[in-house]
Amino acid sequence: MAAYTLTIHGGAGTILREDMTPELEAAYTRGLQEALDAGYTLLDKGGTALDAVLAATRSLEDCILFNAGRGSVFANDGSQEMDASVMDGKTLMAGAVAAVRHIRNPVDLAYTVMTQSQHVLLIGKGAEDFAALHEIKTEPDEYFFSPFRYEQWKKMQGTNEAALDHNVKVTDKKFGTVGAAACDMHGNIAAATSTGGMTNKQWGRVGDSSVIGAGTYANNKTCAISCTGHGEMFIRAVTAYDVSCLMEYKGLSLQEAMEIVVYDKLMKIDGEGGMVGVDAKGNAAMVFNSEGMYRGMRSSTKISEIKIYK
Ligand code: ASP
8 A cells, every 4th residue: 555645735925924813824724724634534545636636625615715716816807717627647637627707616627527528628608518517516706705805806906917816915815726636545646726816817817727737737657736826937837747747757756856847947937836746656745936835735654734834
């Protein structure tokens, strides 16, 4: 039996201890803990890495503190459009959705695209029609609304700028695209990512979180990765796949490969953010070049941690 591990993130960015209240910090820690528990319980029972990343990501989507599912940020037209993806490292199957509205758990829709369609990526209205056909749960606008995100957007409305939700300067800051990577006891790995994207983004914009190879990638031969950060740079750097390539072609470890991509390649193009990942031996890594990243990992080797700051 191989070591099994789950690692998760709730977004990276300018997350500073001095901006945080003890109550808020406790709430974030609770949100991360619940997601870790949701995924790890499955791994512990012999479940698959794929099921574990779906469960953890779903739990984070349901938590209003994080920028995914409920609590997603607002686009420039005041809508909440979400992106998500999932990849199975055993089969190299992948599914993704982009710019979808009203889907309660976008990661479940991404999984349904992977398992019930012949495609990898569905967008907008087409993805929503597909969701209806497969009885994917939807919610009204009110469900996704968070006063905090609305205030963030109001500060940027009418400008041509889009910002990482983590970096919008308002009091009581809330952050976070979400994602997970897992290795199960059979040595199979998987990754999933879900987001509302960037505050005040052009509606119709697609970020890295739904682009396989950029925000999400999984291959049993190398690693499973979920990213968070300025999506345009992560797409241009083909970030998640680059970690896999460094491992496959150069024989680097997961940690070494991630450090090159996050500290060197991304930083050269001002790509702020980070990632979490696992390899098929159950090793995990969490690397970021921003002030902080909501993150956690739990492994059958007894490692269990949740961290926010550097
Ligand atoms: N990567 C996401 C995007 O660009 C944002 C984030 O990670 O917070 O849509």
